[in-house]
Amino acid sequence: MSDVNALFEKAHEEVQQLPERPGNLTLLRLYALYKQATKGDVHGDKPGFTDIVGKYKYEAWAALKGTAQDAAKQQYVELVESLKSGDAS
Template sequence: MSLQDQFIQAQADSKNLPERPDNMTLLKIYALFKQASTGDASGDRPGFTDMVGRAKYDAWSALAGTDKEAAMQQYVDLITDLQG
């Protein structure tokens, strides 16, 4: 199975985890997904009134420079770990 196929499967698996991950793990899942699918963070950082959007942007931005394949692999590994 190719890394791309594993990534797609992990996306599906992420919707059926045995328990809801904590907020920091959810941010990591989001950031790895965005980095793997879109690349480095782009656009303006959300303002202070959008705390969730700001946290998501910051988590994604922290992965700047991580290549898409590495982000895909980390995403797959994280979802696999969370499945227990």
């Protein structure tokens, strides 16, 4: 396993143990980075207007289209580290 993969797995475990729940925009960013890192570019149909949360998740993930999976993993790790140190919310 490469270093970025190991750091990504560790960050994924650590994010679930944060002392404080991040804000909604940060949660969307974490979601989108995780999906891009694990699944690649967004696929499937965009949820309809009745699924507001699904629509926002889809749009956040779609905004990362073209981002390499390793780059998404690195950004995810950096975001989790900033949350742990209290620099982001």
